[in-house]
Amino acid sequence: MILNTVKSSVMKEKLVLIGNGMAGMRTIDELLKLAPDQYDITVFGAEPHGNYNRIMLSPVLAGDKSIDDIITHPLPWYKENNITLFTGNSISEIDTDNQRVKAEDGTEVDYGKLIIATGSNPFMLPLPGAELEGVISFRDIKDVNVMVETAKNYKRAVVIGGGLLGLEAANGLMIQGMEVWVVHRCNTLMEQQLDQSASDLMRTELEEKGMHFLMEHDTDKFSGTDRVEKIHFKDGTELAIDLVVMAIGVRPNISLAKESGIHCERGIVVDGTLKTYAPNVYAVGECVQFQNQLFGLVAPLYEQAKVCAKQLAGLGGEKYTTSPTATKLKVTGINLFSAGDFTGDESTEALIFKDSTRNIYKKIVLRDNKIIGTVLYGDTKDGNWYFSQLIDGDDISSIREDMLFGQHHVSEA
Numbered sequence: 069m070i071l072n073t074v075k076s077s078v079m080k081e082k083l084v085l086i087g088n089g090m091a092g093m094r095t096i097d098e099l100l101k102l103a104p105d106q107y108d109i110t111v112f113g114a115e116p117h118g119n120y121n122r123i124m125l126s127p128v129l130a131g132d133k134s135i136d137d138i139i140t141h142p143l144p145w146y147k148e149n150n151i152t153l154f155t156g157n158s159i160s161e162i163d164t165d166n167q168r169v170k171a172e173d174g175t176e177v178d179y180g181k182l183i184i185a186t187g188s189n190p191f192m193l194p195l196p197g198a199e200l201e202g203v204i205s206f207r208d209i210k211d212v213n214v215m216v217e218t219a220k221n222y223k224r225a226v227v228i229g230g231g232l233l234g235l236e237a238a239n240g241l242m243i244q245g246m247e248v249w250v251v252h253r254c255n256t257l258m259e260q261q262l263d264q265s266a267s268d269l270m271r272t273e274l275e276e277k278g279m280h281f282l283m284e285h286d287t288d289k290f291s292g293t294d295r296v297e298k299i300h301f302k303d304g305t306e307l308a309i310d311l312v313v314m315a316i317g318v319r320p321n322i323s324l325a326k327e328s329g330i331h332c333e334r335g336i337v338v339d340g341t342l343k344t345y346a347p348n349v350y351a352v353g354e355c356v357q358f359q360n361q362l363f364g365l366v367a368p369l370y371e372q373a374k375v376c377a378k379q380l381a382g383l384g385g386e387k388y389t390t391s392p393t394a395t396k397l398k399v400t401g402i403n404l405f406s407a408g409d410f411t412g413d414e415s416t417e418a419l420i421f422k423d424s425t426r427n428i429y430k431k432i433v434l435r436d437n438k439i440i441g442t443v444l445y446g447d448t449k450d451g452n453w454y455f456s457q458l459i460d461g462d463d464i465s466s467i468r469e470d471m472l473f474g475q476h477h478v479s480e481a
Contacts, residue, residue, distance in 0.1 A: 162349075222311060231259075361390055
């Protein structure tokens with residue numbers, strides 16, 4: 069069927085959003101603030117829910133929050149805002165010539181403007197046995213439900229990936245009562261946010277909580293009759309398990325755009341207005357590639373949403389630009405902060421403070437007495453201060469000796 073419904077006596081331009089996730093719906097939120105009556109809006113979402121905060125899946129797994137707690141746009145909200153929502157219904161085709169989208173169930177909707185916000189897909193290792201029951205990702209509400217149900221009947225889990233998502237999954241499964249091993253290919257946990265010293269502190273702290281680690285291990289295959297029963301490693305060792313959670317990263321979900329002839333490279337290529345190469349088609353979020361960069365953190369996604377909404381509202385002007393970002397996290401109860409180049413090279417020097425007894429570590433990387441990167445573990449209160457100096461390019465020569473003790477100490481010195 070083809071939907072061409074007009075919701076008021078005034079003909080509104082039709083706006084279709086593909087993807088009922090955080091980036092797409094933030095764009096709609098911003099647009100409703102700027103031009104609440106400009107568009108007749110239709111949203112297609114692959115999941116059977118309203119929009120929810122995907123970042124908060126970890127607290128749901130840990131039992132700190134419920135699914136209802138993390139829903140940001142409950143189903144009644146769409147009706148209240150005169151938005152047509154199709155849940156559990158993915159778009160299978162974009163006809164950019166006739167400006168029409170077609171859903172898997174045959175529904176077709178015309179658009180004047182289109183936003184693609186298809187997000188990303190979890191990367192699953194293409195290994196023998198990966199199709200067995202009990203081999204899953206950690207990406208959506210369905211995955212969390214599987215983990216919680218599995219923990220009721222089974223006891224041993226492996227999480228592949230020692231990044232943020234993997235450690236959160238491992239922590240949640242431990243809280244659910246499972247014995248958990250984290251398998252990681254390199255020797256540094258959360259290598260995108262931590263250096264080796266901070267990683268070692270984290271590993272020790274998590275091991276004391278009961279988490280097991282298999283570092284520098286490559287997975288070879290999974291085995292089992294119907295359900296996964298063993299994980300096999302390339303060094304010939306194996307481990308009996310009941311659940312495998314892959315948390316080894318995501319890839320932009322660009323298949324729909326690509327098949328529809330919209331220009332893609334690693335992501336859907338957009339300009340500073342978030343427009344794609346197809347007329348009247350915009351893209352935001354993790355599916356996007358801008359100036360050869362991909363995006364996974366919330367801050368740049370929300371910034372994209374603001375710029376896109378202004379363009380759709382006809383306000384123009386503002387362009388999207390990338391800027392250095394800081395990562396402030398609380399992982400399994402541990403505070404972390406990192407920004408910039410915290411590794412350094414032969415042209416840099418590092419100021420380091422480490423107190424293993426209190427599990428505190430601070431590292432400030434300098435080039436020509438200017439901060440270019442920092443890692444904080446355990447005590448992150450000065451993170452924003454260090455980051456502002458990184459952004460401003462301040463010369464810290466005069467306060468260098470006191471830098472590691474923080475802003476309060478420097479102001480008193």
